[in-house]
Amino acid sequence: MSADRAPFGVYIHWPFCLSKCPYCDFNSHVRHAAIDEARFVRAFEAEIAATAGRGGGRTVSTIFFGGGTPSLMQPTTVGSILDAIGKHWTVAPDVEVTLEANPTSVEAARFRGYRAAGVNRVSLGVQALGDAALAALGRLHTAREALDALALARSLFDRCSFDLIYARPGQTRREWQDELRRALALAPEHLSLYQLTVEDGTPFSALHAAGRLVLPDEEASRALYDLTQETCAAAGLPAYEISNHARPGAECRHNLVYWRYHEYAGIGPGAHGRLEVEGTRRATATEKEPEAWLARVESVGHGLVTDEALTRAETADEFLLMGLRLAEGIDPARYRALAGCPLDQARIAALAGFGFIETSADGRLRVTHRGFPVLDAVVADLAA
Numbered sequence: 001m002s003a004d005r006a007p008f009g010v011y012i013h014w015p016f017c018l019s020k021c022p023y024c025d026f027n028s029h030v031r032h033a034a035i036d037e038a039r040f041v042r043a044f045e046a047e048i049a050a051t052a053g054r055g056g057g058r059t060v061s062t063i064f065f066g067g068g069t070p071s072l073m074q075p076t077t078v079g080s081i082l083d084a085i086g087k088h089w090t091v092a093p094d095v096e097v098t099l100e101a102n103p104t105s106v107e108a109a110r111f112r113g114y115r116a117a118g119v120n121r122v123s124l125g126v127q128a129l130g131d132a133a134l135a136a137l138g139r140l141h142t143a144r145e146a147l148d149a150l151a152l153a154r155s156l157f158d159r160c161s162f163d164l165i166y167a168r169p170g171q172t173r174r175e176w177q178d179e180l181r182r183a184l185a186l187a188p189e190h191l192s193l194y195q196l197t198v199e200d201g202t203p204f205s206a207l208h209a210a211g212r213l214v215l216p217d218e219e220a221s222r223a224l225y226d227l228t229q230e231t232c233a234a235a236g237l238p239a240y241e242i243s244n245h246a247r248p249g250a251e252c253r254h255n256l257v258y259w260r261y262h263e264y265a266g267i268g269p270g271a272h273g274r275l276e277v278e279g280t281r282r283a284t285a286t287e288k289e290p291e292a293w294l295a296r297v298e299s300v301g302h303g304l305v306t307d308e309a310l311t312r313a314e315t316a317d318e319f320l321l322m323g324l325r326l327a328e329g330i331d332p333a334r335y336r337a338l339a340g341c342p343l344d345q346a347r348i349a350a351l352a353g354f355g356f357i358e359t360s361a362d363g364r365l366r367v368t369h370r371g372f373p374v375l376d377a378v379v380a381d382l383a384a
């Protein structure tokens with residue numbers, strides 16, 4: 001990719017899962033009848049054509065199949081969607097194509113087909129390395145199945161990542177340390193490590209409210225977070241974003257598109273996008289409900305339900321919100337260009353005084369290790 005070409009990502013959302021995990025509030029739906037994948041492919045193609053028609057001229061540097069459970073898609077469905085992207089946009093020769101996969105044996109059987117279709121990076125939702133923890137998270141796979149799926153993925157794809165959820169009910173520091181060391185010994189180039197969050201409207205939220213799901217308190221969560229940072233950094237996978245760790249150079253380029261606030265197209269039910277149209281950054285979102293999205297695309301050619309021009313202040317705030325999640329932080333000059341005014345120096349000085357932010361030697365502003373656990377408050381303080 002040439003240095004002067006800004007990265008551009010395409011996100012494809014596959015909204016179906018075999019069952020709904022009790023902690024999850026992603027746009028995922030369970031259907032007991034077979035999914036008409038051919039019909040979805042036609043709708044994906046139409047929405048890709050419509051989206052490419054609006055901006056045009058972009059070169060796609062990253063593609064991400066997220067969900068839901070994209071590993072429930074037939075490899076031919078993935079291939080057809082990639083073909084449609086290639087038909088309507090220029091695709092960079094070194095494009096990163098990631099697919100999120102659930103690690104069951106049935107899904108692993110499709111990995112070869114995904115590779116043949118053009119997927120070159122897999123992100124596996126392993127979540128935990130023990131069967132009791134997996135059952136408590138409502139997962140459908142065992143630890144053995146997840147390890148087998150990971151081994152197969154590593155043999156087929158140059159680039160693999162997996163997700164774990166920590167700060168689970170009753171999880172001790174020692175248990176997490178052992179689990180994390182085992183994860184690191186599996187030698188991935190990239191790990192996503194999320195603290196369990198209780199999301200409104202989920203079964204875990206009801207259990208939590210009833211006192212039947214007890215999470216580590218703030219101090220214990222902080223200790224688990226610190227342990228995670230130290231253990232991963234010592235193993236050569238420092239955090240490049242709050243929850244994401246990679247060997248240098250193995251960062252997920254697609255997620256960097258979001259966090260570095262470049263442009264991306266969101267395709268499929270409930271997908272979000274950020275596109276510049278005639279010099280204005282627009283926030284887009286599509287209909288979330290899969291069948292309603294299909295009907296909308298079939299009748300009007302796209303599934304957009306939100307398509308708003310962002311003001312300069314909104315753009316600058318989003319840039320801060322995304323960029324400060326990164327260990328590399330943000331370039332204050334880019335903030336100034338977006339906002340039309342510089343960041344408030346008095347607020348920066350106050351936050352630096354608390355040890356929450358710092359300015360690096362090259363002038364970038366970044367959140368410190370101490371500031372990350374209170375990132376939302378830091379961003380709120382700096383925002384326009």
Ligand SMILES: C[S@@+](CC[C@H](N)C(=O)[O-])C[C@H]1O[C@@H](n2cnc3c(N)ncnc32)[C@H](O)[C@@H]1O
Binds near residue numbers: 100102127194198
């Ligand atoms: C789009 S989701 C799911 C991908 C895939 N369907 C799976 O479950 O393996 C991406 C990741 O978010 C994380 N996640 C989802 N809900 C979470 C929650 N409530 N707390 C912490 N992590 C969560 C999980 O690690 C999950 O793998």
Ligand code: SF4
Binds near residue numbers: 017021102
């Ligand atoms: S965590 Fe993954 S498999 Fe579970 S419901 Fe959410 S998207 Fe589906």
